[in-house]
Amino acid sequence: PKMKEDHCLHATLLCLGVLCYSHALTAERLSHARPSLHGHHEKGKEGQVLHRSKRGWVWNQFFVIEEYTGPDPVLVGRLHSDIDSGDGNIKYILSGEGAGIIFVIDDKSGNIHATKTLDREERAQYTLTAQAVDRNTNRPLEPPSEFIVKVQDINDNPPEFLHENYHANVPERSNVGTSVIQVTASDADDPTYGNSAKLVYSILEGQPYFSVEAQTGIIRTALPNMDREAKEEYHVVIQAKDMGGHMGGLSGTTKVTITLTDVNDNPPKFPQSVYQMSVSEAAVPGEEVGRVKAKDPDIGENGLVAYSIIDGDGMDMFEITTDYETQEGVVKLKKTLDYETKKSYSLKVEAANVHIDPKFISNGPFKDTVTVKIAVEDADEPPVFLRPSYIFEVQENAASGTVVGKVHAKDPDAANSAIRYSIDRHTDLERYFVINAEDGNIKTIKALDREEMAWHNISVFAVEVHKQHQEAKVPVAIKVVDVNDNAPKFAAAYDAFVCENARSNQQFITISADDKDDTANGPRFIFSLPPEIIHNPNFTLRDNR
Secondary structure: OHHHHHHHHHHHHHHHHHHHHHHHHHHHHHOOOOOOOOOOEEEOOOOOEEEOOOOOEEEOOOEEEOOOOOOOOEEEEEEEEOOOOOOOOEEEEEEEOOEOOOEEEOOOOOEEEEOOOOOOOOOOEEEEEEEEEEOOOOOEEEEEEEEEEEEEOOOOOOOEEOOOEEEEEEEOOOOOOOEEEEOOEEOOOOOOOOOOOOOEEEEEEOOOOEEEOOOOOEEEEOOOOOOOOOOOEEEEEEEEEOHHHOOOOOEEEEEEEEEEEOOOOOOOEOOOOEEEEEEEOOOOOOOEEEEEOOEOOOOHHHHOEEEEEEEEOOOOOEEEEEEOOOOEEEEEEOOOOOOOOOOEEEEEEEEEEOOOOHHHHHHOOOEEEEEEEEEEEOOOOOOEEOOOOEEEEEEOOOOOOOEEEEOOEEOOOOOOOOEEEEEOHHHOOOOOEEEOOOOOEEEEOOOOOOOOOOEEEEEEEEEEOOOOOOEEEEEEEEEEEOOOOOOOEEOOOOOOOOOOOOOOOOOOOOOOEEOOOOHHHOOOOOOOOOHHHOOOOOOOOOOOO
């Protein structure tokens, strides 16, 4: 039938088409090899040039698929010379790389088989030499000719990344599309054949935070405003798949750990609105009163905070410094306190970032304030005398029990404890004086003699009744006032001699006297002769006033 004829014709044409394609492929491949046999020119009897038909090798296959695991050796190709008439007189010989071990030849048909599984990634091609000889005489019928057997690639290698694990950093709050890192995979398959080595990257884990460019393997941020303080580290899994990413392709994966680095996007914040502190009035300037701390979730220099006092009634009494190791503000005493004068202070303290990123200035202000209330504690202070020293006077002839003077001390503490007084007996060894323990009156208990001691310097103690370890001491100087209680005394016993022929009014002796009393009660003296010789006409006395 006509349908059958058409079918046969179609089959014939198909076979011819395959043969033509095979022949064209063979010719192309042979164009890279040395021709094995060329045509010859011969002269006839009359000098005519005769042309012999061109003869040469005919190849019909040059490729073998790698990783073939079939039960029979795979046919690589066939050696055939156009002088082979098929009578079996031609013997084909194969030599070169892998001949006889990997590649074996049927010396009659010229068919070459691969007896072992080949791996293109280990060796991509083999160079062999073909020979055709007379089977009986071993005479070469064709010149030896080289040809190449190429191992045809199959997709038998998955992509492999350069590193099993990657680590990358990207600033927090980066814009969408910011490049993080590029991961690269390679495929050992033939990149020039098919899609076995055509890789496409995709992200398996890490969405929606990150994306990867399919062709380059560049990982980029995919979400805006990623916050390190909310989540610092991300684990991303990237896949590289060959065959252009299509079904059936092989794949490999790598893990990428992405860390968000810090930027200054958070202002410092005090965890409370008021700090309560206390300090003793006995504290010395420079002493620490307390600490405040503003929390900043940023790290490194982005989290550095400096503290200052910006207002309050204690700005002159206190100061604040920054402890950069603990990020605390240290409140210290600047001047001496007095509980009785002022019992409390209030400060307004500011905490501000040291480094501010202009890109995030809209997140500010990058500072915060807090109130610090400081209570001054009453210290257990010793009594205080009203004067730093006392000076009293008493006459030397004063009777025992005469009041010399009064000292007074008070307790500066709020309790205002009762005070008791005493004399330091190391300063009044002779016990001339006594003090009333309750009111501080100092009295004499002995007669005083100015001529023996004109001044008495004693010390008086004041102690609190219930806290006798708290005491004060004050110097008291007592002046003994002179009275005229001493008569003049001649300086010596006098003996005088005078010549009998002495002239009238001639001075022959000078008499002097002394008085222990003070100047007001002593010199000048009045000299006179005693009554029994006052009328002696031979001598007179002149007072040298």
